[in-house]
Amino acid sequence: MNMIRVLVWEGQHDFAKRLERCLSQHADAEVIRYDDEVDHPSSMEAMDVDIVFISTTALRRYEKNHLAWKRIEGVPVIWVGSGEQSIYATTPLSERVVLPAYFNCASLSAVLKHTLHTVTQGATDRPLPGDDAISLTELPMAKDGDFVYQSPCMHRLVGNARLYGALSVNVLIRGASGTGKEYVARLVADSHPEYRSGPFVPVNCAAIPDALFESLFFGHVRGAFTGAVRDHPGFLREANNGTLYLDEIGDLPFYQQVKLLRALEDGVIHPVGSNETMRINFRLVTATNRPLINMIREGTFRLDLYHRISVVELYIPTLQERGGDEKWLLFTHAFRLALEKFSGDDIASPELPGWLKDWVYTSQFPGNVRELFNRAARLAAFYLGHGVLEQTECMHLLRAGEIDCETTGVCAPPDFSTRAEERSQVLDALEKNQWRRLETAEALGWSRKTLWLKMKKYGLSG
Numbered sequence: 001m002n003m004i005r006v007l008v009w010e011g012q013h014d015f016a017k018r019l020e021r022c023l024s025q026h027a028d029a030e031v032i033r034y035d036d037e038v039d040h041p042s043s044m045e046a047m048d049v050d051i052v053f054i055s056t057t058a059l060r061r062y063e064k065n066h067l068a069w070k071r072i073e074g075v076p077v078i079w080v081g082s083g084e085q086s087i088y089a090t091t092p093l094s095e096r097v098v099l100p101a102y103f104n105c106a107s108l109s110a111v112l113k114h115t116l117h118t119v120t121q122g123a124t125d126r127p128l129p130g131d132d133a134i135s136l137t138e139l140p141m142a143k144d145g146d147f148v149y150q151s152p153c154m155h156r157l158v159g160n161a162r163l164y165g166a167l168s169v170n171v172l173i174r175g176a177s178g179t180g181k182e183y184v185a186r187l188v189a190d191s192h193p194e195y196r197s198g199p200f201v202p203v204n205c206a207a208i209p210d211a212l213f214e215s216l217f218f219g220h221v222r223g224a225f226t227g228a229v230r231d232h233p234g235f236l237r238e239a240n241n242g243t244l245y246l247d248e249i250g251d252l253p254f255y256q257q258v259k260l261l262r263a264l265e266d267g268v269i270h271p272v273g274s275n276e277t278m279r280i281n282f283r284l285v286t287a288t289n290r291p292l293i294n295m296i297r298e299g300t301f302r303l304d305l306y307h308r309i310s311v312v313e314l315y316i317p318t319l320q321e322r323g324g325d326e327k328w329l330l331f332t333h334a335f336r337l338a339l340e341k342f343s344g345d346d347i348a349s350p351e352l353p354g355w356l357k358d359w360v361y362t363s364q365f366p367g368n369v370r371e372l373f374n375r376a377a378r379l380a381a382f383y384l385g386h387g388v389l390e391q392t393e394c395m396h397l398l399r400a401g402e403i404d405c406e407t408t409g410v411c412a413p414p415d416f417s418t419r420a421e422e423r424s425q426v427l428d429a430l431e432k433n434q435w436r437r438l439e440t441a442e443a444l445g446w447s448r449k450t451l452w453l454k455m456k457k458y459g460l461s462g
């Protein structure tokens with residue numbers, strides 16, 4: 001582990017001393033202390049710390065001033081005390097990391113490693129030495145049907161999908177190909193108290209033949225055109241009282257976008273060949289893997305449609321952003337599923353070798369979950385055929401068809417040629433996201449800490 005700067009904000013206990021002692025055994029750390037004699041740390045941002053420990057007793061003294069602890073946003077926090085306290089009310093469940101007040105050095109080391117690993121995984125993304133102490137089963141794994149996730153950023157995404165899903169707002173899902181946009185769309189749909197009982201109508205906008213757009217979206221009556229042998233309700237009416245999911249919305253041609261916008265604004269449609277208008281009522285969820293804002297600048301996506309569809313935006317992190325633990329979790333899950341599927345049996349999974357874990361942790365999977373599932377399925381087929389997982393042959397198989405990031409461009413971080421350009425991009429993203437750091441960081445594909453450091457570098461503050 002590299003040298004880390006740890007801030008300890010203590011209430012009335014002596015845990016800073018214990019912490020310092022444990023840290024000196026387990027990590028190369030500089031500990032900066034605040035205690036109950038000192039007022040709350042007002043210049044935490046300027047201190048450039050890597051992690052903050054806050055005792056619940058310290059925070060209680062400043063409970064009225066939410067800003068006091070909001071200032072530490074961008075730096076991971078480990079709470080010290082009881083996990084039950086109302087003091088965490090402003091921290092989503094998925095983000096709470098709690099170290100019991102009676103911690104010992106081993107529990108401190110495990111919590112610290114897990115937190116730092118999660119934060120820095122984008123940069124290092126390989127198992128930490130001695131990580132065996134933190135087994136996968138100890139990490140929070142969640143399952144929504146077949147949707148499996150584990151990383152804090154995915155817990156946050158799912159929490160937001162449920163939260164906004166319960167409201168009657170249009171939701172735009174952004175994410176690279178293979179990240180699971182349809183799963184998230186279904187999660188949003190299933191969270192609404194009324195629309196959840198209606199139909200879920202998925203439409204891939206990239207696969208709509210131009211000439212059939214109106215008939216497929218708004219419906220047609222029998223005889224409206226050659227080949228219209230029966231009435232067709234159209235996607236918008238099929239979704240009535242349910243959810244219409246428009247995937248690849250960025251692929252809808254510009255001149256079709258205005259027709260869709262009009263229907264959404266008026267809440268009525270005219271089926272092709274009919275004089276009647278019909279009312280429509282559904283929740284709209286859209287998804288894209290294309291940069292709509294750039295497309296608006298280039299004049300290929302309508303700003304008015306963008307405003308209509310993106311009341312709430314949810315960003316799905318790439319597999320790389322979710323980190324090694326989640327890749328491994330998904331790989332083992334996919335491997336087990338494939339064994340069952342290919343053998344038609346409830347076959348026991350073999351113990352997976354260490355070289356495989358290393359490979360999964362360090363591979364980038366530009367095709368995201370879809371690609372990872374494909375590799376796991378290959379390996380499962382190999383295992384069923386040969387009964388062993390021999391490294392050389394398996395690696396050959398796993399790496400076949402591997403496409404690197406440079407070729408696909410999908411896992412590369414934003415590339416800015418000048419400082420001025422980067423500053424203006426960061427400013428743009430901040431303004432677009434009303435200076436909310438989490439959303440801005442997600443939009444830029446950065447961690448909150450990276451964004452915070454860049455804001456400091458360019459003298460940007462909200």
Ligand SMILES: Nc1ncnc2c1ncn2[C@@H]1O[C@H](COP(=O)(O)OP(=O)(O)OP(=O)(O)O)[C@@H](O)[C@H]1O
Pocket residue numbers: 146147148149175176177178179180181182183247289369370373
């Ligand atoms: N978290 C997950 N847990 C389990 N399976 C997943 C998860 N995420 C994605 N998948 C799998 O990956 C595949 C791709 O997911 P999905 O089709 O939803 O991605 P997408 O983002 O809509 O991709 P595209 O943009 O290419 O349409 C799915 O078939 C599903 O099996």
